[in-house]
Amino acid sequence: MTAPSSGARAGSEAAVLRQPGSDRSAPAASAAPADGALASAGPTEADWSAAVAAVRGLPADGRVLLICHVNPDGDALGSMLGFALGLRRLGVGRLQATFPGPPEVPEPLRGLPGLELLVPETEADPEPDLVICFDAASESRLGALAGRLAGKGIALVLDHHASNSGFGDVNLVDPAAAATAVVAEQLLDRLGVPLDAGIAECLYVALSTDTGSFRFDATTPAVHEMAARLLATGIRPGDISRRVFDSRPFGAVRLFGEVLGRARLEPEEAGGQGLVWTYATLDDLARHEQRPYVLEALIDPVRCTAEADVSCVIKQTAPDVWAVSLRSKGATDVSRVAVALGGGGHRLAAGFTGRGTVDEVVERIRAQLRVGSRDGGADQQG
Numbered sequence: 001m002t003a004p005s006s007g008a009r010a011g012s013e014a015a016v017l018r019q020p021g022s023d024r025s026a027p028a029a030s031a032a033p034a035d036g037a038l039a040s041a042g043p044t045e046a047d048w049s050a051a052v053a054a055v056r057g058l059p060a061d062g063r064v065l066l067i068c069h070v071n072p073d074g075d076a077l078g079s080m081l082g083f084a085l086g087l088r089r090l091g092v093g094r095l096q097a098t099f100p101g102p103p104e105v106p107e108p109l110r111g112l113p114g115l116e117l118l119v120p121e122t123e124a125d126p127e128p129d130l131v132i133c134f135d136a137a138s139e140s141r142l143g144a145l146a147g148r149l150a151g152k153g154i155a156l157v158l159d160h161h162a163s164n165s166g167f168g169d170v171n172l173v174d175p176a177a178a179a180t181a182v183v184a185e186q187l188l189d190r191l192g193v194p195l196d197a198g199i200a201e202c203l204y205v206a207l208s209t210d211t212g213s214f215r216f217d218a219t220t221p222a223v224h225e226m227a228a229r230l231l232a233t234g235i236r237p238g239d240i241s242r243r244v245f246d247s248r249p250f251g252a253v254r255l256f257g258e259v260l261g262r263a264r265l266e267p268e269e270a271g272g273q274g275l276v277w278t279y280a281t282l283d284d285l286a287r288h289e290q291r292p293y294v295l296e297a298l299i300d301p302v303r304c305t306a307e308a309d310v311s312c313v314i315k316q317t318a319p320d321v322w323a324v325s326l327r328s329k330g331a332t333d334v335s336r337v338a339v340a341l342g343g344g345g346h347r348l349a350a351g352f353t354g355r356g357t358v359d360e361v362v363e364r365i366r367a368q369l370r371v372g373s374r375d376g377g378a379d380q381q382g
């Protein structure tokens with residue numbers, strides 16, 4: 001299951017939609033907590049107790065299936081595998097971890113501890129006693145595996161997306177958490193599982209990817225305190241960061257050069273705050289012999305553009321299908337744009353699946369940004 005790559009990249013701040021067919025993006029992170037005060041307050045004591053009871057109540061030979069979202073990013077895989085390793089420490093022997101779609105782990109995440117627990121979705125236990133779902137804002141992000149939550153076993157959901165509908169039997173959804181890994185660490189603590197280097201490395205990858213290497217507003221004191229606990233196990237942040245963020249095939253470097261060279265700046269869009277965008281086609285990938293995951297990092301140089309509040313990368317996934325990533329520096333609620341166009345995400349990081357030509361997709365974004373800038377004042381505080 002750790003074979004060739006594709007799918008998501010570990011590094012970027014907000015993973016957003018990566019695949020046609022998934023209707024909601026699940027951006028890893030970014031500035032989710034900016035909306036924290038408005039979103040639900042997070043898990044109650046009763047929720048935590050129910051989650052602990054679900055794990056502690058497993059029969060001696062209980063079977064646990066852990067699932068994360070399609071095209072898993074650092075938080076999805078890291079929180080899932082870190083928690084799985086914790087369950088193993090608790091003595092849970094029959095563990096499987098999986099995600100929908102091709103069983104390919106993105107190259108930057110192939111060093112994660114616990115990868116040996118991964119199985120292709122086709123081999124996932126059809127009737128586990130406990131299903132635990134990570135970083136998926138909605139059941140649709142679980143593909144065919146969503147059906148496992150309806151089985152006779154208990155379904156436990158760990159997530160940090162404010163839009164999470166609470167589709168499990170027990171839901172630990174904390175919109176104020178910088179990453180699902182924050183929720184996972186808390187549950188491990190309540191289960192009495194001590195952190196070891198393996199668990200810590202998984203959770204560190206999750207936390208650092210979802211906070212953009214601790215650069216986003218989601219990086220609260222609590223995030224640094226958690227990072228300190230993880231680092232205290234002896235893991236090497238330099239090695240991890242190089243592997244996860246700072247490594248790219250030369251072909252991808254050249255591909256970026258080409259794609260960045262065609263970026264357009266439209267200062268008048270987004271209510272005069274500016275829009276910058278570019279796109280990458282399947283042909284671009286083929287010419288440079290690159291896998292789709294390398295494009296996950298493309299939003300980072302694009303969003304550096306000082307003259308634009310909104311940045312956008314449009315990645316072709318099929319002839320007329322595009323995975324669209326949107327970012328804002330703060331003046332624009334891009335989740336509203338994404339939701340209006342069939343996707344989702346956070347206020348400063350969101351995405352959707354676009355259909356048609358690039359020009360048609362961009363025009364729809366411009367139009368929604370105009371709606372947004374008209375209504376923006378009204379719900380600025382809302």
Ligand SMILES: [Mn+2]
Nearest residue numbers: 028029075180
């Ligand atoms: Mn996440």
